[in-house]
Amino acid sequence: MQIEVRNLNKSFGDFHAVRNVSFNVEKGHLIGLLGPSGGGKTSILRMLAGLESPSSGDIVFEGKRVNELPPQERGIGFVFQNYALFKHMTVFDNVAFGLKVKKQAKERIRARVMELIELTGLKGFEHRYPHQLSGGQRQRVAFARALAPEPQLLLLDEPFAAIDAKIRQELRSWLKDMIERLGITSIFVTHDQDEAIEVADEIMIISKGRLEQKGTPWDIYKNPQTQFVASFIGESTIVEDVSKLKGFANATSWPDTKALIRPEYIEVGRLSEFRIPSATERGRVKHIHFRGSEWLVEVEVGSNLLITYRSLEKDILHPGEEVSVLVHRAYLFNESDSWIMENALKEDPMPIHI
Amino acid sequence: MKKLWIPLTYVVFLVLLIAPLIKIFTGAWANGWGGFIEAVARPQSLHALWMTFLITIIVTVINTLFGVMLALYLVRADWLGRRMKQLLNSVVDLPFAVSPVIGGLMIVLLLGPNTVLGAFFEDAGFKVVYAMPGMIIATLFVTFPLMVREVMPVLQEIGAQQEEAASTLGAYSWYTFWHVTWPSIRWGVIYGIVLTVARCMGEFGAVLVVSGNIINKTQTATTLVYQDVENFNVIAANSLALILAAVSVGLLLLMEWAKKRKEVH
Ligand SMILES: Nc1ncnc2c1ncn2[C@@H]1O[C@H](COP(=O)(O)OP(=O)(O)OP(=O)(O)O)[C@@H](O)[C@H]1O
Ligand SMILES: [Mg+2]
Numbered sequence: 001m002q003i004e005v006r007n008l009n010k011s012f013g014d015f016h017a018v019r020n021v022s023f024n025v026e027k028g029h030l031i032g033l034l035g036p037s038g039g040g041k042t043s044i045l046r047m048l049a050g051l052e053s054p055s056s057g058d059i060v061f062e063g064k065r066v067n068e069l070p071p072q073e074r075g076i077g078f079v080f081q082n083y084a085l086f087k088h089m090t091v092f093d094n095v096a097f098g099l100k101v102k103k104q105a106k107e108r109i110r111a112r113v114m115e116l117i118e119l120t121g122l123k124g125f126e127h128r129y130p131h132q133l134s135g136g137q138r139q140r141v142a143f144a145r146a147l148a149p150e151p152q153l154l155l156l157d158e159p160f161a162a163i164d165a166k167i168r169q170e171l172r173s174w175l176k177d178m179i180e181r182l183g184i185t186s187i188f189v190t191h192d193q194d195e196a197i198e199v200a201d202e203i204m205i206i207s208k209g210r211l212e213q214k215g216t217p218w219d220i221y222k223n224p225q226t227q228f229v230a231s232f233i234g235e236s237t238i239v240e241d242v243s244k245l246k247g248f249a250n251a252t253s254w255p256d257t258k259a260l261i262r263p264e265y266i267e268v269g270r271l272s273e274f275r276i277p278s279a280t281e282r283g284r285v286k287h288i289h290f291r292g293s294e295w296l297v298e299v300e301v302g303s304n305l306l307i308t309y310r311s312l313e314k315d316i317l318h319p320g321e322e323v324s325v326l327v328h329r330a331y332l333f334n335e336s337d338s339w340i341m342e343n344a345l346k347e348d349p350m351p352i353h354i
Numbered sequence: 355m356k357k358l359w360i361p362l363t364y365v366v367f368l369v370l371l372i373a374p375l376i377k378i379f380t381g382a383w384a385n386g387w388g389g390f391i392e393a394v395a396r397p398q399s400l401h402a403l404w405m406t407f408l409i410t411i412i413v414t415v416i417n418t419l420f421g422v423m424l425a426l427y428l429v430r431a432d433w434l435g436r437r438m439k440q441l442l443n444s445v446v447d448l449p450f451a452v453s454p455v456i457g458g459l460m461i462v463l464l465l466g467p468n469t470v471l472g473a474f475f476e477d478a479g480f481k482v483v484y485a486m487p488g489m490i491i492a493t494l495f496v497t498f499p500l501m502v503r504e505v506m507p508v509l510q511e512i513g514a515q516q517e518e519a520a521s522t523l524g525a526y527s528w529y530t531f532w533h534v535t536w537p538s539i540r541w542g543v544i545y546g547i548v549l550t551v552a553r554c555m556g557e558f559g560a561v562l563v564v565s566g567n568i569i570n571k572t573q574t575a576t577t578l579v580y581q582d583v584e585n586f587n588v589i590a591a592n593s594l595a596l597i598l599a600a601v602s603v604g605l606l607l608l609m610e611w612a613k614k615r616k617e618v619h
Pocket of ligand 2: 041042043157
C-alpha cells in the first residue's frame with residue numbers, strides 16, 4: 001500500500017504529541033521509526049491504524065483519505081509492543097481470529113492458519129495458550145495473527161523490545177526476509193538504531209513530535225540534516241571550538257559554531273602509522289576500553305576529549321601515552337545551518353604520481 | 355500474644371457467626387420437621403419467598419446488564435470525558451455511603467403517591483411505591499455498585515490492547531465483546547452476580563420503607579421474618595431465616611469457587 005501523510009498533528013489535552021508530520025511511503029518499503037522515548041512514534045503508528053484520531057492533517061492510503069475510516073476497514077495489521085495476544089485463545093485461535101471475523105469457510109481458515117503457523121515456525125504449538133509460550137514465540141504468534149487477514153500495511157510497535165539480544169537478531173532478519181517475500185508495506189518503531197539501520201529501507205527520525213529526517217540509513221548517517229539527527233545516529237563527541245584542531249583552522253570564519261566528530265572520523269596511533277604526518281597532531285591517551293572486537297580509545301587533544309576506535313590488530317596503546325591523532329572530518333553546526341568540513345591538510349602536500 | 359489472639363478469634367467467630375446459625379437451626383426445629391413445614395407453608399411465607407425470588411431474579415438481571423455496561427463505559431469510553439467519568443464514578447458508590455433506609459426514603463419522596471412523578475405513574479395505572487416496581491428500584495439502588503465495582507478493576511487490569519488488536523483484525527464492538535472481553539471478565543461478572551443475589555435476598559431497610567410491608571402483597575422473606583419476630587412467632591421466623599441462611603451459605607461456596615476461577619484466569 002502506498003501511504004501519504006500530510007501535516008499530521010495530535011494533541012492530548014494541551015500536550016502537543018505529534019507536530020506537523022508529513023511523509024510518503026512507497027509500496028513494499030520497510031520503514032523504521034526511530035527516536036527517543038516519548039517522541040510520538042507510537043502515536044503516529046496508532047493514528048495510521050485508526051486507533052487514535054488525528055487532531056488535524058490527512059492520512060491517505062492509495063490516494064484515498066482514510067481519516068474517517070475505522071481500524072476495522074483500513075486493511076492494516078498491527079503488532080503491539082507487548083503483543084496483546086488473546087490470552088484465553090490458543091495459538092491457532094489467535095491466528096484464526098481475523099479470518100473468523102470475516103466469516104471465511106472453516107477449511108480455508110484452517111489451511112491459511114496452518115500455512116502461517118508453518119511460516120512462522122510455530123508448528124507443534126497450535127494448541128498452546130500464550131502464557132505457555134516464550135517471548136520470541138509470542139512475538140511470532142502476534143506476527144502471524146496480524147498477517148492472517150492479508151493486510152496491505154503492517155505496523156509494528158517495537159516488535160522486539162521484550163526479546164533478548166540474540167533471539168532479537170535472528171527474529172529481525174527473519175522478519176525482514178518475510179516482509180520482503182510477502183511484499184507488504186511495513187512501518188516499525190524501534191529504540192534501537194542498529195536495528196533500524198540493519199532492517200529498514202528508510203528511516204524516519206522522530207523527536208519531540210517532529211519528523212527530523214527521513215532517508216535511507218546511509219543517507220542519514222552521511223548527511224544528517226539537523227544536529228539532533230547527527231548526534232542521535234551513531235556515536236559522536238561535541239567539540240566546542242573545532243578551529244583548535246589541526247586542519248580545521250578555517251572554522252574561525254564561522255563564529256558560534258560547534259562541531260560533532262564521530263569516532264570513525266578519527267584515527268589514532270604512532271606517527272609512523274600515518275601517511276600524511278603533517279595533518280596529525282599530538283594527543284595523549286586518557287583511557288582505553290576493550291569493546292569485544294576493538295579498543296575504544298579516549299584521547300585528549302588540547303582541551304578536547306575525543307573518542308575513537310582502534311583495531312585489535314594494531315599495537316596496543318596505553319593510558320598516558322603520547323599519540324598522533326588525525327581528524328578526517330567534522331560535522332559543523334550553528335543555530336541556522338549545518339555542514340561537513342574535511343580536514344584541510346589531508347591533501348598530500350607533495351603527491352607522488354606513479 | 356499469639357497464644358491469646360488465636361483463641362479470641364475463634365471465640366468471636368463462634369459468637370458472631372456459628373452460634374446464631376445454630377440458634378436459627380434449633381429454633382426452626384423446635385417443633386420438629388412438622389413445625390418447620392407448617393411455618394414455611396403459611397400463605398404469607400410462600401408469598402414472601404416468591405416475592406424475594408422474583409425481586410432477586412429481576413434485579414440481578416438488570417444489575418448485571420447495566421453494571422457491566424457502565425463498567426465498560428467508565429473504563430473504556432474516551433468520549434465520556436474525564437470529568438464526567440469522575441462524577442459517574444463517585445455516584446456509583448453512593449449506595450455504599452447512604453444507609454439503605456435513606457435510599458428507600460428517597461424513592462418514596464421521589465415517586466410516592468403524593469409526588470408529581472408518582473401521581474403521573476399512578477394515573478397511567480402503574481403503582482410504583484408500595485408495590486413491586488418500587489421494591490425493585492430500591493433493591494437496584496442498594497445492589498448497583500456491586501457489579502460495577504467487581505468488573506471495573508478486571509477491565510482496567512486486562513487493558514484495551516486486546517480489544518484494539520481485535521479491531522485492527524476487523525472485529526466490531528459486539529464481536530469483540532463476546533470473543534475477547536467477555537472471557538476475561540466472566541468470572542468477575544459471576545462473582546458480581548453472586549454478591550448481587552446475596553444482597554437482594556438479604557435486603558431489608560430499603561425494601562421495608564418502600565414496600566410498606568403489606569402482608570401477602572409486598573412482603574418479602576426478610577420483612578416477614580421481621581414481622582414474625584415482632585409477633586413472637588419464633589419458629590416461623592427461624593424457619594424462614596434458615597432458608598435464607600442456607601441459600602446464602604450455598605452462594606458463599608459458589609463465590610469461593612468463582613473467586614478461585616477468577617484468580618486462575
Ligand atoms: N493517551 C494519551 N494521553 C495523554 N498523553 C499521551 C497519550 N498517549 C501518549 N501521550 C503522550 O504523547 C507523547 C508521545 O507518546 P508516544 O507513546 O507516541 O511516544 P513514543 O515515541 O512511542 O515513546 P516510546 O518510545 O517511549 O514508546 C508522550 O509524551 C506521551 O506522554
Ligand atoms: Mg511507543
